[in-house]
Amino acid sequence: MSIATINPATGQTLRTFAPLTEGELEARLRCAADAFRRHCRTPFAERRRLMLEAAKILEAEKDAFGRLMVTEMGKPLKAAIEEAAKCALGCRYYAEHAERFLADEVIETSASRSWVACQPIGPVLAIMPWNFPFWQVFRFAAPALMAGNVGLLKHASNVPQCALAIEDIFRRAGFPEGCFQTLLVETERVEGIIADPRVAAVTLTGSTGAGSHVASAAGKVIKKSVLELGGSDPFVVMPSADLEAAVTTAVKARAINNGQSCIAAKRFIVAEPIAEEFERRYVAGFESLTVGDPMDLATDVGPLATEAQVRTIAGQVERSVAAGARVLTGGKRLERPGFWYAPTVLTGVTPESPAYHDEVFGPVAMLFRVRNIDEAIRLANDTPFGLGASAWTRDAGEQARFVSEIDAGMVFINAMVASDPRVPFGGVKQSGYGRELSWPGIREFVNAKTVWVNEPDAVSARVLPESE
Numbered sequence: 001m002s003i004a005t006i007n008p009a010t011g012q013t014l015r016t017f018a019p020l021t022e023g024e025l026e027a028r029l030r031c032a033a034d035a036f037r038r039h040c041r042t043p044f045a046e047r048r049r050l051m052l053e054a055a056k057i058l059e060a061e062k063d064a065f066g067r068l069m070v071t072e073m074g075k076p077l078k079a080a081i082e083e084a085a086k087c088a089l090g091c092r093y094y095a096e097h098a099e100r101f102l103a104d105e106v107i108e109t110s111a112s113r114s115w116v117a118c119q120p121i122g123p124v125l126a127i128m129p130w131n132f133p134f135w136q137v138f139r140f141a142a143p144a145l146m147a148g149n150v151g152l153l154k155h156a157s158n159v160p161q162c163a164l165a166i167e168d169i170f171r172r173a174g175f176p177e178g179c180f181q182t183l184l185v186e187t188e189r190v191e192g193i194i195a196d197p198r199v200a201a202v203t204l205t206g207s208t209g210a211g212s213h214v215a216s217a218a219g220k221v222i223k224k225s226v227l228e229l230g231g232s233d234p235f236v237v238m239p240s241a242d243l244e245a246a247v248t249t250a251v252k253a254r255a256i257n258n259g260q261s262c263i264a265a266k267r268f269i270v271a272e273p274i275a276e277e278f279e280r281r282y283v284a285g286f287e288s289l290t291v292g293d294p295m296d297l298a299t300d301v302g303p304l305a306t307e308a309q310v311r312t313i314a315g316q317v318e319r320s321v322a323a324g325a326r327v328l329t330g331g332k333r334l335e336r337p338g339f340w341y342a343p344t345v346l347t348g349v350t351p352e353s354p355a356y357h358d359e360v361f362g363p364v365a366m367l368f369r370v371r372n373i374d375e376a377i378r379l380a381n382d383t384p385f386g387l388g389a390s391a392w393t394r395d396a397g398e399q400a401r402f403v404s405e406i407d408a409g410m411v412f413i414n415a416m417v418a419s420d421p422r423v424p425f426g427g428v429k430q431s432g433y434g435r436e437l438s439w440p441g442i443r444e445f446v447n448a449k450t451v452w453v454n455e456p457d458a459v460s461a462r463v464l465p466e467s468e
Contacts (some may be wrong), residue, residue, distance in 0.1 A: 003157045003184055008074030008303040009294055009338045017160045019185050025193075028181050032123040032150050033198040035178025040120045040148040044099040047146050051095040053173035054142075058088035065134060065165065070294045072159045073130045074303040074339070075257050077295050087138040093421035094442065098146035101439040102446065112455040118446040120148030121224075122200030125193055127214060129206050130156035130305050131260045136205050137166050139419070141180060143442035145170075151180040152199065154190055158306060191217045201225065201445050205262075207359075208384075208430045226434030226444050228262070228426055230359040231387030233417060234380035235265035236402065238373065239273045241392035242414070247278060250365075251285035253390065253416045255343060258302050259363030260309070262431075263388045263410075263417045266360055268367050269376050275369045279347070283328050286343045286365070291334070303339045304362055310339045313362040320346060320353035328367075357383065373398055381407045387427035388417035409435075 003017040020028070058065065066081035075083075102118040126140045133155070141151050155163035163182040170180040183193070194202050194217045201224040204214045211227040218225040235253060237246045253265035270278045294302030304310050314333055321327060330344030343363040349355045355366050370376045380389060388410040391402035399413050409427035410417055419425045419437060426435040434444050 003160050003186075005072050005161055006158060006306070007071055007338070008305050011307070011338045014071070015161070017184050019189075020183060025183065025185060025189075028152070028178075028183060029123075029193075029196055029198050031178035032152055032181060035176055036120070036122050036148075036150045038176060039145075039150055039179050042148065044146075047098070047148070048095045050174050051091050051142060051146060054169055054175075055088040055091035055095070057169050057172055058084050058091065058138075062088070067295070068161055068165060069133055069159075070302070072162055073133055073305040074294050075131075075260075076297075076299045076302050078297050079257060083132060083135050087134050090135070090138050090421045090437075091142045094142040094146045097439075098143065098442055101442050102147060109452065111452045113451075113453040115451050117449045117451055118147070118443060119449055121445055121447050123150050123152055123198055124445050125152045125154065125190075125199050125202045127154045127190060127202065127204040127206065127210070128156065130159045131257055131262075133159040133162040134166065135419070137163075139421070139425070139436050139441070140203055141166070141170070143437075144445055145175065145179060147442050147446050149200070149445055150178060152193070153180070153182045154185060154193070155182065157187070160184055190214070194218055194223065195221050199223070203434075203436075203444075204228070211432055224445065226426075226436070227432035228434075228436060229387075229430060229432040230361075230385055231262045231264075231427060231431050232266045232357075232359050232383045232385045233263055233388045233390065233408075234267045234269050234383075234406070236269045236376050236380055236389070236391040236393075237271065237274065237278060238376070238391070238393035238395065238398055239271050240394040240398070241274075242394070243274060243277065243281070245414070246392040247281040247285060249390075249416050250278075250282060251289070254365045255286075255289055255301055255363055258304060259343075260305060260361050262359075263419070265390055265417065266364075266366060267380075267383075268365055269370055269379050270367065271376065272369055272371055275367075279328070279367055282365070282367070283345050286345050287329050289343050289363075291340070291343065301343055301363055304341055305339065307339050309362060310341055313341050313360065313364060316354040316358060316360055317344060317346070317364060320349060320355040323353035324348055324350040325353055325355060325366075330364075351382075359385065373401060377401065377405050381405075384430040385427070386429035387431035388412065390415065390417050 005014040062084035065084040069080040105116045167182040203226040205228040211229045289300040325346045328345040330342035334340035347367040389408040424435040424440045425437045
């Protein structure tokens with residue numbers, strides 16, 4: 001894929017970018033290594049000041065950054081502006097809490113003094129996706145820079161202007177040269193960058209296939225990696241749930257970001273006694289979504305990000321229908337310029353169909369019916385993924401079972417799964433490993449160094465060899 005801005009709403013190529021030459025890439029890697037040697041010694045107070053400046057820029061220019069996101073990947077403008085504001089929130093969160101998260105932890109041992117010191121490790125390569133082109137980057141960059149590391153960003157090839165804008169935000173905030181750099185390079189050059197001895201670690205948000213490749217590349221050179229991969233999140237609704245709230249949230253949870261979110265609810269598992277009513281309301285909710293110009297604040301669903309996304313979604317739906325699924329609404333590409341697919345609801349999805357086991361990365365929902373909580377949990381876990389899960393019930397016993405028995409990195413009860421700087425974000429199984437956000441996120445890329453000190457005057461007696 002070329003490095004280019006292609007407007008998803010029209011299919012028009014707006015701007016193309018030449019990838020870095022080998023000489024330019026080498027200069028940036030050298031600059032990152034030099035910057036780390038300085039930045040790792042910067043006091044927390046100075047890092048905090050710089051990070052707060054980045055937050056101010058994001059807040060002041062959120063409308064412009066929002067329009068840039070819409071232009072490059074097609075999300076609705078309102079959501080894009082909110083994304084820029086959320087990035088500012090993340091910057092402020094780590095500016096406030098990083099020093100406490102990384103403070104020395106005193107450990108009582110037989111030594112005079114012993115503690116664990118969290119120290120930065122070096123340049124961290126971030127391989128980021130297009131679906132949240134600002135937030136995915138800032139939730140890596142804010143903790144990494146506050147920890148004393150420096151960042152190298154290999155962004156998705158269809159959001160190069162977002163990538164360059166983020167680099168510019170950190171530059172304008174006052175971070176020294178080399179603390180955060182965007183690498184406009186082709187995907188096939190990533191493995192060589194991971195192997196470069198100046199790169200200390202790598203984090204990736206993306207597909208399971210990409211995660212496997214990056215983890216293998218990092219493992220070959222014994223480097224830390226964090227992977228946030230795909231999801232096929234269950235959304236379970238039990239008879240005691242607030243049905244109106246559940247349906248309203250379920251529509252939003254699937255349509256968010258034009259359906260292109262790893263934590264978007266994808267499989268809606270509903271108890272039989274309320275299944276008919278849920279289905280009726282849910283389909284009506286999907287059919288009421290406004291599909292249109294993503295620059296219009298009234299739009300609910302815009303285009304998919306790329307032509308390839310449309311083809312993939314269309315193929316998954318077609319094969320699922322051939323395997324027995326029924327289309328309740330949508331189920332087709334919209335005939336207009338750009339990359340559009342109708343909000344779609346499927347039912348009767350069989351285990352043989354792609355929609356049952358694969359991640360469907362677009363506005364396509366799958367409805368399932370279950371007789372009881374045992375079937376609900378079994379179906380929720382019948383997936384290779386384990387990112388997030390949402391369960392709706394007023395029954396305390398059912399809530400406890402969902403929390404303890406659903407295989408996921410995050411379980412939300414009577415709420416939509418979301419990322420929040422205050423709580424860890426990540427999954428299990430093929431949804432990846434490691435955590436972003438909160439205190440675990442900033443500790444992923446530090447050296448938890450054990451320090452053990454014995455003071456000479458604390459030794460009560462000198463042990464002499466027998467010859468003396």
